[in-house]
Amino acid sequence: MRAVWGGFALGVIGLQQQAVLPSWRGWLAVIALAVASLAWAVRLRVSLGSFSCTGDRWRAASGWAGVWIAAACVGFGYAAWRADVRLARALPAAWEARELTVSGYLASGPSLDANGARFLFAVEAWTKPEPVGDARLPATIQLLWPGRDAPLPALEPGMRWRLPVRLKRPHGNGNFGLRDAEVAMLERDVRATGYVSAPRRAARDPRDARGLGVAIERVRWRVHRRIDAVLADAPHRGIVVALATGAQDAVTDADWRLMRRTGTTHLIAISGLHLAFVAALAGGFAGAVWRRLRWRGRPAPLIAPAQTVALWSAVIAAIAYAALAGFNVPVQRALWMLLAAALALATGRNVARSQTLGWALGLVLLNDPWAVASAGFWLSFCAVGAILFVVAGDMPMRHHDRSFHDDDAQRGASHLGTKLRALCISAGERMRRSARVQYAVTLALAPITLYWFAQMPLIGPLANAFAIPWVSALVTPAVLAGIVLPKPLDAFALHAAHRLFELLAMGLDAVAKPSWAVLHLAQPGPWALGCAALGIAWCLAPRGWPLRWAAPVTWLPLLLPAPFSMQSTGAFRVTALDVGQGTSVLVETARHALLFDAGPGPESTHAGERIVVPYLHAHGVRRLDALMISHDDSDHAGGAAAVLDEIRVDTFVGGLLRSHPLWDDARGAGAAALQCAAGQHWQWDGVDFDVLWPDAGPLSGKPNEHCCVLRVSTHARAPADPADTRVAALLAADIEAPAERALLARDSAALHAQVLVVPHHGSRTSSTEPFLDAVGPLVAIFQVGYLNRFHHPQQGVYARYEARHITLARSDADGAVRVEASGTVLNVERYRDTQRRYWMTPPE
Template sequence: MRIVLLAFAFGAAWLQMQASLPQHPGLVSLLLLPVCLGALLLLRRRHLVVKAVAALACGLALGFYWAAWLAQLALAPQLAQADEGRDITVIGTVASLPYQFQQGVRFNFAVESAGGDVVPPLIALSWYAGFRDEITSEVGDVQPGERWQLTVRLQRPHGNANPHGFDYEVWLLEQGVRATGYVRPAPRVDTPNLRLDSFVPGFGNVVQASRAALRARIMRSLRGKEYAGVIVALVVGDQRAIPQSDWQVFNRTGVSHLISISGLHITMVAGMFALGAGALWRRSFFTDRQLPLFLPAQKVAALAGALAALLYVLLAGFGVPAQRTLYMLIVVALALWLGRITSITHVLCLALGVVVLLDPWAVLWPGFWLSFGAVATILYATVGRMARHTQADASRWQRARAAIALGAHTQYVVTVGLVPLTMLLFAQVSLVSPVANALAIPVISLLVTPLSLLGSVLPAPLCDWILLLAHFLVQMLAQVLDWLGARRFAVWTAPVPPAWSFCWAAFGTLWLLAPRGWPHRWAGMLSWIPLLTAMPSSPPPGQLWVTAFDVGQGMALLVETHRHRLLYDTGPAYGLDSDGASRVIVPYLRARGIGQLDGLIISHSDTDHAGGAISLLENVPVGWLSSSLPDGHPAVDFQRKLGQPYLRCVAGQRWSWEGVHFEMLHPLAEAHHDITLKPNARSCTVKITAGKHAILLAGDIEAAQEGELFVRARVSLAADVLLAPHHGSGTSSTQAFLNAVNPSLAIFQVGHRNRYRHPKAEVYERYGTMGIMRLRTDVEGAVGMTLSDDIQAASYRASGARYWYGPRDTER
């Protein structure tokens, strides 16, 4: 059974790596189930190896086709391409916990009717207080379970596609969301945006409304408090109010797993309810009914614990760690009720199977592997080895020592055992994690979480006092964590390891955690050497690597030579706490093991080019900054505050790195002092030559600057690859300029369905008429290029194709 369940999970994971779904997965699943069951029954008396192979094959096949069937069903609701970007009036209910932010609110909406239009049953909406250049509208006070009539504009699911980046499209698929959009001011008087019903009864609506009520109560009691978002996360699992700066501290200290409704918290709550229910039942609730004669107290305790866990997991939003704990507790409770002794490994594998059965996309997220990996590691390294001083006749001191030893050993096992997996998933491991967790686990799990739960349900003013106490404890802990995370040695980083390195390190870790008496257990740590000391890959001398990131409507390119790295632009600002650097560039650099940049060029001050500058400078050391930014710009001040060189980009600047030559073509020095020029006109324009080929990075220069370059530096313009000026706008890419550059490949860094309609159809066609190969990041995802004696280009959506990506329409 365990082999079948493990193989089932890996079969589902195998499906998630496919570029397309198999034919008729539902029918195949229905046919496979009796065939596999029959095969396992027929082979149950065969040799152990034969049974294991049969179980493995059956589990893989069932997991693969089951996941494919669910994927086919999830992909079926589809918004017609013709309906993208037009006003549609929908009626439905608010189906999630709304997230309030400065510009408005975000929520999921369950569609009941759409006035004859075909709209997916669940959509994700944003309601802005004024949006772009459109009419300002008042944001509705939407609450879970309310029925609303809304005018919306929708699009099919789409997200940025970058190596080592978050896949927004599959996340939406897992949530059942098949369209995203925003609320529009109602175009007609007879279809206003208005609330139709204050609450629509339903199980899901009751759960979400309860979560909203608890969150509102906590935020009222902790209004203006810095760590109110942490308290909310511990009670209802909503982490969106925790700022990115706090997450950086939690991640660097390795305690982020505690800032949620984790398995440890669920087990603790379930245990408290089980102990309380069992104690009351044994005493018949202090009556003379002798209830244990009708039903044993152990069964009542198990039932109470399982129900408490279920309630808490519902509040948590049903995350994978919470699911794993819930299913394990339910299996144990069922085993106790049925009078069957069950192995802990059977419990773990059954929980694994149930998670994947209900949510085959769970295997794509780090939390799945870390959650089950942590429990499996603890079982491997502790079961049957820590039994001393737990007998009934042991003294309290002996039991206390045994409990402390078990806790310390468990923390050691988790810290050491998850090193290979943590490096594979995050390309870093916290060195201060043991100390941080030794402090954080008792504070968060034994003090803050119970106080937060208690404070969220007690009447005022008692709830205010308790929640303030919980917040004070978090605040004190955060100061210690901030100090630990600020240490230089807090985090060890290295590139994401290849498969062989990870497997070797995992084998060595199992050797290290083997039972006492195992020969040379310490030698297992030597297997970590390739894992932790790997260096980031780099091109050979004279060769150039260029990565054009998919950052939406903005620019960001990483240029790599043999020993140097340069970033051109930092992507756009998405919001107050999110930008192209924090979302795309920094995670990519971390996964590659790139700990610093030799140079950063910010072409000009527009936020789609400089929006991620501060995030980048805060997270990645930069040797020098060159830009056309005005004095007083935050990025310039920040760089100077760090004591690093800053210079303005000026035509004529030249340098070489390992046989690759860089030349600044624009702007002229006097352009920096011309107040009549727009920022676009001062865009830093760089030509990079590697071997026989060159790439021209033109920022947002427009027709006037193109004409100036044509006159002043016509010969220098020739390049094989061109970053389309100003994202392919109608004010750039003149015919004369394109003739002078004469590229064979053009990169358009544009956002999906961007409001500027970049690239303009006539400009895009101009490139096509010249026979230039055109690659758009909104269609292709990130584009990687290699320049030396020839040019090679690969798009992320093509090389890493997945079945949930829609067809690529390169002619849009």
């Protein structure tokens, strides 16, 4: 069955790489291939039970290849069917941004932040402003109840409400190398998002919803509220909440940063290790109590064996704790493995550990085919796989050591020295095995961590060697005690848990301070990951495996820089990131990088921290030669602080007032700081950079009037001859018509550019006809948010660009846009064209 589940997983993974779901022709091809492969395997009489087949080795291999292909087709078809059913529930495009009324109940506890309360809402009834035919409307939506203008009402899971809302279809920012949030929404069956548009008209229904799911969510929410009440503003309160309920929304940015730098992020989620601890604790306690009980004068073990009671008590406790954790992927994996092992013990069967892992893999994917698109899935299964691989290879040595100790103990049991020697040898052997397991897990997870987070904590093994036992043996039991103990004893346990983690955080912070503690590398591609996986298996092979010392050679592709097709001078690449309603543009030459604006910050969508910094890390940009912040609007400057915190910046250039705090942040980060002014010019790798606006001197007026305007070109000056085909890009920030007229009056030829990042997101106050005539763009990029409240780009302005037959790209429909310029060639790549997946909301 290991091979069957492996093929099934391969098919599920294959489906998640598809741009569209299979048509009826595709379904016929999948079914035909599955039937043919299975018929081939049956013809060769492959035995699933004994993992053998008749005939020679090649016959066996071809038979198992048939089984794999058939299982992969089944996995592909199953995932496609689940996706088709889930995507069938869709919000009609005509209903987007319109006020609707929905009736239903809270399906999750609210997550509170400065903007209000976010929660999942199970819809039981919709208003229908217009007929929708046979269309199936979303059953679950994600809502924000705004809390800035009025206090929030009491919100708990199961409460029924009738709410006026404004909704939109699921939409996530699309950027090369970063995870698309739309797949996470599909995984949770969230088919629309929005906000309560008129809280005063919300009506509470006193009849609360019932059911097992609602009851579990109520328990989780009450535990969450109790921890909030006890720990209040404690700095690591979010960690305690995460360990208790699996909810990570309250974890602070500082804690996330510390965990990422030390490779200990797995500790702040309820993982398989915590589940096993709870199961072992419950099983041991139940078994001990059962052995001492009597029923009508008979000892309880005569009624039912204590081992059986302990086993099923452990299973029940594990299921309860998994429910409290929200059944995340690592918990599901551990729970299925525990259930498989429990069934094997109860039936007296001897099941291989790898078989148990295979069943857990299949059951997780049966429940959640989209789990393969999350980092937790790969980290969890690869970690357990590495442990089983190492333990299996160490088995012969373990058996030999145990017999040696038994013989030694028998020969010298009467001598204290011999006992101490045996004890020391045993302790040393356990430490060796523990170190080998830790080494194996660290090695196995390194390329996966690099792929998902573009960083490799070099101090991870040291940090985990201390943090894992500390959290497992001290922090987690204190949290569990805080859950089960009554008031006021629970407060003592929760405060103890917080203090214990506080001590751990102090130690982790001390070891994470050196700059070399974290290695940042570019996100590896499939071939680099494949080579690294082969090398890891080679390196962790049992003793005696040939050429184990050569395994690190296969890891060299991980160290390669991010691919950039134009390494010669005179070439540059402009990447307009999808940061929602905001601007962030990365300009790269062969050996230099400039970031123009950094997107929204904490006051809005945290795009600087969520998108800009991860994108730079994923693409191997460890140093910015310049960070240019065009002006003081939050959708351009908000993310700059996050960039300065995480990325080394040599020069900070800004169109900001001298009183702006970013100047101090830049100098504190070691960057040279200067005001941007027209006439500034520099050259990198044969590419010229010219600042065209604002004029030198004190800044005045509103921020849009003194935006930095940057021109990047393969030549220092714009050609006077219109036939000249040298390439330029113009980054116009938020300039408006007066600034455009001033630039035209100064030197209209200097504005000529083939690529234009559209000024002010396509507002009606910009992109005047004379300005577009002077620029003459071939490609225009609109950086706008999906259904943004400013209605950018303005319809008349967009039509103005269309009338000129310009190649248009907009971040709300296309995601991030790359334009590579080399010589006279322009290459335009849109994220949602080249990286499209079937779950992405199609543009209207």
